[in-house]
Amino acid sequence: MTLRIGVIGTGAIGRDHARRINHVLGGAKIVALSDVNKASAEAVKKDIAPDAVIYDTGEALIAASDVDAVLVTSWGATHEQYVLAAIAAGKPCFCEKPLATTAEGARRIVDAEVEHGKRLVQVGFMRRYDSGYVALKQAVDTRIGAPIIVHAAHRNPAVPEQYVTPMAIHDTLIHEIDVFRWLLDDDYISARVLFPRSAARSHAKLKDPQIVILETARGTIINVEVFVNCHYGYDIQCEVVGEDGIARLPEPMAIQMRLGAKLQNDILTDWKDRFIASYDVELQDFIHAAAKGTASGPTSWDGYVAAITSDACVTAQEKEGQAVAINLPTRPALYN
Amino acid sequence: MTLRIGVIGTGAIGRDHARRINHVLGGAKIVALSDVNKASAEAVKKDIAPDAVIYDTGEALIAASDVDAVLVTSWGATHEQYVLAAIAAGKPCFCEKPLATTAEGARRIVDAEVEHGKRLVQVGFMRRYDSGYVALKQAVDTRIGAPIIVHAAHRNPAVPEQYVTPMAIHDTLIHEIDVFRWLLDDDYISARVLFPRSAARSHAKLKDPQIVILETARGTIINVEVFVNCHYGYDIQCEVVGEDGIARLPEPMAIQMRLGAKLQNDILTDWKDRFIASYDVELQDFIHAAAKGTASGPTSWDGYVAAITSDACVTAQEKEGQAVAINLPTRPALYN
């Protein structure tokens, strides 16, 4: 049986997911498209999904009887309404980050899904599907003893002037916020932010780099350097110090060259090159679960906790150096 | 349009390719199966391809009107007849190694395809699809200047007693024989084999390790250590020395750990773990080309040249230390 998928939001990421489903992955096809910009949906139909029907609204697409599952890849502010509609229709739904633009919105989704009684939502935290993190998690779980400290870094070559200090949390650290909960199987209890002097390449409204320190319920301390104007490349680092030893995220595969008095390999400069393969794996996982009428991978609860944690980190930016408590509500049984 | 594929030979590799096509890749499905052991074909139908029809013979499968393309994954001695039948039927055909068990057999396939006038055959040299070799080829083509020397190694942890000296060529070096022609875009003109003392873990009928030295038409010298009882792991190494610098095949991705006074990472011990991902890429490439009625990737000519070169290497084993000439016929225009 081929899973019939409708895509709401056919911008860059929606278009790329449509291509992935129709041309790369097995078990699904795109049957429906919708976008506020109808021309965008028509272009995807023409180029990628000629058999798809175009709907005027996301709600109409969700309601269509031949749509088995939904991808929400529209503008962030609209995610909540479409995910809620998909839950109401009982259809599996893959939602790109963020699940909602506020913690309250994410909570409403959690509540709706809990009331529905079965998982339907997968949030697009693709790092959990990256082969490097998967291997790191295995090492953390089986080789190095219980984790005590995590040293990490999230570095981008440059960001535009519109990128302001809180975006280092909402747009950048958000990936670490989710992946470390999963990696450590633990929850955060506090956040703290330290600012060294800003880099000369930073902008007037951006303190960059910053060091975010998260503490978990089991007492692990995570320090993450977020440096979005690091200039030299896109570089994701993570080292976990455990009771018995240390495990480190692998560098991306690269050809080592001896050239011009340098032993060298290229560093990536575009985040897409780093994580592109994990999008395939995450969507294949969605297709497999949705074919059984449910969802797998990152949950609504994960999206909700990410929102709460992000808010605490932004508060911690404002209270530089002080620990800001993170108090999570009780986790519903659906997510255990 | 979904490409309808028939599989001739449902042993380990045939079964795995069927799974790949039905569950992992996009654009194709298994509609036909055949095996001398009918129970094997039935098991694949039951587990992987419930809609497939089982045929008594490969020829009947090839003739079936709803079979668009054929996978030949049967016993090596039968490859030639099925590939010739597929060409006769004008159907794209993926054939696992070897294309034929003799150079003459491979030549008959080349001749049939040339007469047909269009490429239909892809040979299963999957290393050309490995991301490491693809990156290495890019570095060789664009970064290090024209290649002059290649240092390589093909190491297996252990082989059984039935593995005798010539199998180091036919079963093991065969991969290097193909991949270096592609990597260097060059042809061989001679082969030479040197034997150091054999390892204590080797067997009575196997000289192991051995060093195979190939020379190309452009004057590049390739030395390959073949060591099939190296004990420590499955390890594929390749370093290309060019006019301006050196490029080296990446190590497989692994988590680096600091543990027990060792900075360490696991080395693979099973060849399947090393090249499993390249099988997906090679078959996807086959599906894309077959959907257009043709073939891509390694050609019948490549299979034929590999057979000629293997024969020369085995002669070189017998004439230890002497250079054995490799005289290739003119390449048909179809393969330029």
Added chain:
Amino acid sequence: MTLRIGVIGTGAIGRDHARRINHVLGGAKIVALSDVNKASAEAVKKDIAPDAVIYDTGEALIAASDVDAVLVTSWGATHEQYVLAAIAAGKPCFCEKPLATTAEGARRIVDAEVEHGKRLVQVGFMRRYDSGYVALKQAVDTRIGAPIIVHAAHRNPAVPEQYVTPMAIHDTLIHEIDVFRWLLDDDYISARVLFPRSAARSHAKLKDPQIVILETARGTIINVEVFVNCHYGYDIQCEVVGEDGIARLPEPMAIQMRLGAKLQNDILTDWKDRFIASYDVELQDFIHAAAKGTASGPTSWDGYVAAITSDACVTAQEKEGQAVAINLPTRPALYN
């Protein structure tokens, strides 16, 4: 001219320095020895320095007319008195860590040397002479742009039960405290300590690991993991994030092996193996300067600042998570 050196304190480090001077380095010889345990001094005379005269007291040794320069390698509590006596005698003096057991004591040495008007004292911070740190400093000064963040770690396999929480500062972090001031050519303005849960291998009176965060006058933030029961080895790490890129302290030279399905190299387990070569370089530097009647390398002022900073870090341990200000007095011109 051969520099005539007297050694006060012939325990392990004093004996080793005597061997170094008489058997490894050029330009100096041991002419005088003194130790509260006279048998220890006699053993060094017998084994290493047969021509040396043994003195009853350090003061008598310093006063001897044929002693050109002094090594103070006695028990830490006695350092101050001997260094002051050497300054009073106008003789160059190499003093092992700590310069004095209190900041006040170190200040008295600074004042005496300033009054003397010329440098006479070198403190035994040998990391400044380690070839790895020297190369790192060169990269920081010339390759990666101005430093913004330092990530570091100081890990020991294990410590005995007597090692309590403040010793992680006084005995362990003390090396980083000195070397980062030199590496960054900057001064500290605050210290902060964070404690994750302690490792199972730690002891009742030791919180281990800990994270020490130092801030410098120019706004660089340094975070150092101090983990003295890390079990897997003796491991010193340092990564400097600059405006243009990142430089990392090299791993100690080690043979990489492929063995037992591991790509591996040994990690050191003894700190002496890591820094033994730098002792040669530091003492050779002392000999060269002392031959000219002065001192080079780490100054009394450096020893004093290290003492002040250590005290602030211990306070920061007590005020977990809070920043403790480090207010340095004005640096005397002698040390510019």
Added chain:
Amino acid sequence: MTLRIGVIGTGAIGRDHARRINHVLGGAKIVALSDVNKASAEAVKKDIAPDAVIYDTGEALIAASDVDAVLVTSWGATHEQYVLAAIAAGKPCFCEKPLATTAEGARRIVDAEVEHGKRLVQVGFMRRYDSGYVALKQAVDTRIGAPIIVHAAHRNPAVPEQYVTPMAIHDTLIHEIDVFRWLLDDDYISARVLFPRSAARSHAKLKDPQIVILETARGTIINVEVFVNCHYGYDIQCEVVGEDGIARLPEPMAIQMRLGAKLQNDILTDWKDRFIASYDVELQDFIHAAAKGTASGPTSWDGYVAAITSDACVTAQEKEGQAVAINLPTRPALYN
């Protein structure tokens, strides 16, 4: 007791060894100098060894009663006569490469030393003192099982036009010829040379690169790439394949940087930077042995075998591809 050394030949290497002895190492001093160019000897006296006496001839220097030991660092063609004179005088003698310019000359030295009945000569094969090779030898002896294959490379950035094909053996491979006998504790039985096409940067009278293949008495095969116009750096590689695993010579220590989309470290470009530290160790070893009236390290026999092997390799260049036998005379008991 301070060893009194006379230096015959005060060109670049003689001058540097004089500096080493007077300023870096312990236990010796320069008391005598001699050079065909007297001004050169006087410059060394002035700059480095003010107390040295200058002699008109090497023979006069050797005969001087206050000269305990001799360094022969003169023009290669004169080595034999001075070493023979030192043996005749019963004085320990360090001789730079080559021991003699012909195998016959080296044999005369061996015979003279054997007749003298005690080792007096150390040949300047400094690689045996390099910390990397020392560590590699330890790994070969104790970790990876008996050696079977060695893969090696000796690469220089560039050579001048006067450097012709046989110099790749006499001036370049000579280091590998000695160090692999020591590393493997084995002797050569044949040599073979293969020439790929020459690099565009090579010269009319130089085939470059070349591959030299040596076979040992125990059946180990060594292949060495010699590439003296490799352009990218000075690079010495060595990998030993043993029964149980593989050990590799470490890369020289270097700071790894992330800079300009490259993960990179500098490669050396000058051979002196690679082996400078081993000169200190080799001369210190000479001083220690000479102080006892004998010699240590590489022997006259080693110098003689190197000469025989070099000659065989040059013959092998002329007989491209053919194995040239290396027949060594019986080793005198003095060298066991």
